Amino acid sequence: MAEQHTPRSLIVTLYGAYGRERPGPFAVAELIRLLGALDVDAPSVRSSVSRLKRRGLLVPERTASGAAGYALSADARQLLDDGDRRIFAGSPADPGEGWVLAVFSVPEAERAKRHLLRSRLARLGFGTAAPGVWIAPARLAEETRHTLLRLRLDAYVDLFRAEHLGFAPTAEAVGRWWDLPAIAKQHEEFLGLHEPVLRVWEERGDPAARPRDAYRDYLTALDLWRRLPYADPGLPAELLPQGWPGARSAAVFTALHGLLRDPGAAFVRA
Template sequence: MTGQPTPRSLIVTFYGAYGRGSAGRPAGPVPIAALIRLLGAVGVDAPSVRSAVSRLKRRGLLVADRTDAGAAGYALSEDARQLLDDGDRRIYGHPDTGDGAREAAGGWLLAVFSVPEQERHKRHLLRSRLARLGFGTAAPGVWIAPDHLYDETRHTLARLELSPYVDLFRGAHADFEPTEQAVRRWWDLEQLAKLHRGFLDAQEPVLERWAGRAIPDPEDAYRDYVLALDSWRFLPYADPGLPPALLPRDWPGVRAAEVFTTLHDRLYDAGFAYVREALTAMRA
């Protein structure tokens, strides 16, 4: 993602980080007054919050509900909760962080699709979804990704009722071009590196600022964490976790993942304290 964060994106980021409850228990609706305060802390004014909430409600991602105290609020829909749950492994467990970095021989996943002309709208949906999953383009109608994306790909295509148009294959790259060169055709590595460097330009100074602070201030921690997460959460989809042996030696994705992971470890819990305080104040 490039440019300034949007109110809609920040609301989704907030719910993904702090609006889903804990210990397997769904969170209740967030009062609209609390949502306005919590989004105000990251620079979104009240009219923009209300407008973005309305759009997310129309898209079926938020549902209107009442809190136990009877206040108007919004909760995640089941579809939105599933989307956020699916994203957790990508966002918080990116291969570059070291939780099982893939070797070059880890294998590849091919998606080969054919969509009838009368259903060409599904062709566009299929292409856009594969791109969002991090697939590269090997040839027209043939998309490729690291094999570790198989489960997520299968689940996503089935949920969107696109599986009848796709065949999935798993295997190795055999000939004729060296795989390292082929990867540069399948993905725009220069653009991916640019995205990682943009994240680092914005977030490394934040990390440096927190390095000398022993006890995070809850509101500051919340603001910096939500903004960092909103910037980061798109990157593990643009960059699908390609095998390190196939990437340039100075690949900035490694450092970007380290910076986000350190910010998460440093700021998340303190940010949660600020959220709890804001929700408690609205219920008092």
């Protein structure tokens, strides 16, 4: 298992990819089998499931056969549904859509909440326009609202729709608001790992004949890709540097999704 794939992250990715279409929960034994295909041992699966349960993302539920299992909580389903709109967005934001601003103030006595708020806005893909003023493409407003309400941080934040009126060109300002070289590096890392995998599948064909391999390659690609639309929140292409690798990495993921997602489901159902 590659370093960037943690057992907890892979479990969330598994539920996101295949757990929502199931009529019931994953049995613990199923989770151990499915994560075992990704070189995660049983104790790591059990401890990760326990942590996800404590975080309120998984809830214990018996399968139809009476086996112990875990289903997604309502909050987890909302998180995954919000994530789908990013992961499978397909195109960057249009400059005409404008921006959403998050303006916050947290009392000094509640510094932990200030840290949580900053870290969560960063994880949602916001850039920093000024101290206490964070900015993102306007299409992220609803997901931001869901997140702040879920974390009970809404009392500290005002959200605004905004248009950039100057004085620097918007493309120049975007370079201050986000660390674009760091985001580009993440796209390049994804391409370095998964573009060769796509070439192999395109050459050998018929992933339905190799469901375990299709499952493994799809889930590891999805696990890494699903973080990228949060680091890079779909900034308008016109505002990004020449040669930006985001479109290429999105095309690679889209192709892998189309080739491997359904064949991988056969292994999950086995």
